[in-house]
Amino acid sequence: MVDVIKIKKLKEKSKGRKPRPNFMIVVVIIVIISIVALLAITLPPIIKSMQEEKILTLQSLENAKKTAIASINSLFSKYPSDPMKSYFIGKINAAKSQEEINKILEEAQQYIKLKEFKENLKNQIKNIYGNYLSESPLAQKVMLEIDEAKSVDEAENIYLSNLEKLKEDARHYYISKYKNEVANSNYVRVIIDGKEYLYSTADFLKELNSYDLETLKKLKVYKVNMCEATLPVLAEYCGNIPKPGDKIMIYKLGTNKSTPITEAIIKDVYIIFPKNSIQYSESKSSKISLTEDKDTTSASKDININYKLNGITDVLHAAVMGKIDYNTLKYKLSEYGYKLNKLEEDTQIFDPNIIYLFIIKVPSDKASEIIGLKYQNTAIVKINK
Structure with missing residues (x-):
């Protein structure tokens, strides 16, 4: 039999007990609250830092x-x-x-x-x-x-591929300039790197075509008026005699060094012999006869001529006056200096006493430095073309 009273007591006891809360829910809530609190504390500075950054x-x-x-x-x-x-x-x-x-x-x-x-x-x-x-x-x-x-490569290729053509093209402009500058002149003075050179205009124009571009750009060219002057030079300061048309450099000799004066062009060459250094003698004989017809008359006379000349100048004067044969003397003495040079070369015997006298063409502004030069103080050097 059911105990009604006991069941009733159990119901009343059950109504009076409270339910137990879920532990995991509590933990989650606590974590969320902690995060929110942490964010509330740290987020503003982070945001501020990001804004500042x-x-x-x-x-x-x-x-x-x-x-x-x-x-x-x-x-x-x-x-x-x-x-x-x-x-x-x-x-x-x-x-x-x-x-x-x-x-x-x-x-x-x-x-x-x-x-x-x-x-x-x-x-x-x-x-x-x-x-x-x-x-x-x-x-x-x-x-x-x-x-x-x-x-850069394209620009460089353009330049290098045209460089030689550019240089040659530029040369023509400079050559044309100098041709115009020396027009209507006979002689010019050319200065290259501080050194002076004397040219006939014709020779300069020939030389002009051989100059490279850099030389043409440095050239200084001046027209010059030329005059003639005499220049005595001792054989030992000359060497072999230059020929007419040759170009020479004239030096003034000093105690310790020589000083270049100017270039010049040889016009004529002479030799000054020491006085009475050559003697010339000649004798002539002639016979004169006269014959007539019928009454024959004959007569004869012997003429003997003997004379002696001292010094080469006496010989020359005698030839001019007809006392000795002009053409014979000319034949014997023609190009005497050059023949003497050749003989000296062949024999290796040199006569240091001979003085050469040159007729030279020099720039007129240099003539004053040439006039009066003594042969003992003068030397020349032939300029090879």
Whole structure:
């Protein structure tokens, strides 16, 4: 039998007991509350730091742009009006990162490198032509091609492939200049690297075509008036006698050194013999007879002529006066000096006492230095062409 009273007591006891809470739920709630609390404490500083970092990044970018623009201004210091300067500055101002700015700077540097390389090539062309640059269609054409080149290699190839043609083209302008300068002259003085040279105009024009470009650019050419002068030179200071038309350098001899005076051109050559150094004697005999017809009359007379000449000048005067045969003397003494030089070479015997007298052509502004030179103080050197 069911115990009603007992069941009733159990129900009343059950109604009075409270349910136990779930432990995991409590833990989760505690963790969430802790996180929220932690975020409430730490999040504002983090956000503030991020905001500050963003501000710093923007400032850094702006500073980088300012630095980059300064670099552009420096790169274009030689070319302030170049439109590419504004182009690169505009790109820097629009840049969004340091990396982008770096790329723009690198592009600008390459542009300036190419531009300067082109300028250097064009300056070399200007140096080749000097004042004739604007007159040369070839020079203008090559410089335009260099301006349009897209790379250093392309510009260099254009220059090198045309270099020899440019030099030869420039030579013609310089040669034409000197031809105009010496027109209507007979003699010119040419100065190369500080050294003076005397030329007949005809010889200079021949020589002109053999000069390279660098020599032509350094030349200084002056017309000169020539005059004739006499120049005595002792044989030992002359060597073999130069011939008419030969070019010589005249030196004034000093105690310790010789001083060059000027170049000159030989017109005529004479020998001054020591007085009474040569004797010449000649004897003649002749017979005169007279014969008549019928009454023959004959007569005869012997004439003997004997004379002696002292000194070569006496011999010359005697020939001029007809006392000795002119043509015979001319034949015997013709080119005496050259024959003497040849004999001295063959025998290796040298006569140091002979004095040569040269009739020379010298620039008129040098004549005063030539007149009055003593043979003991004068030397000449033949200039080989």
